[in-house]
């Protein structure tokens with residue numbers, strides 16, 4: 001694992017921790033930093049990161065706290081508090 005990948009993983013953890021502590025603004029800052037880092041280093045974002053961050057407002061989503069998750073027609077529908085929603089194929 002490269003240094004950049006390790007930093008990316010670390011930023012993901014920090015975002016998740018901040019979001020579960022209820023500090024959405026801090027979580028957003030980590031999410032944005034992680035996205036920039038990934039872009040600059042051409043790293044793929046971890047799948048969990050992509051699914052549980054909002055494309056519109058950069059929130060780190062915690063189902064039951066600032067996001068709703070439903071399954072519909074074999075898809076996972078994740079809705080952020082800002083109203084943005086994303087669909088993913090449901091594959092566990």
Ligand SMILES: [Zn+2]
Pocket residue numbers: 054055056057058059080081082083084
């Ligand atoms: Zn959002």
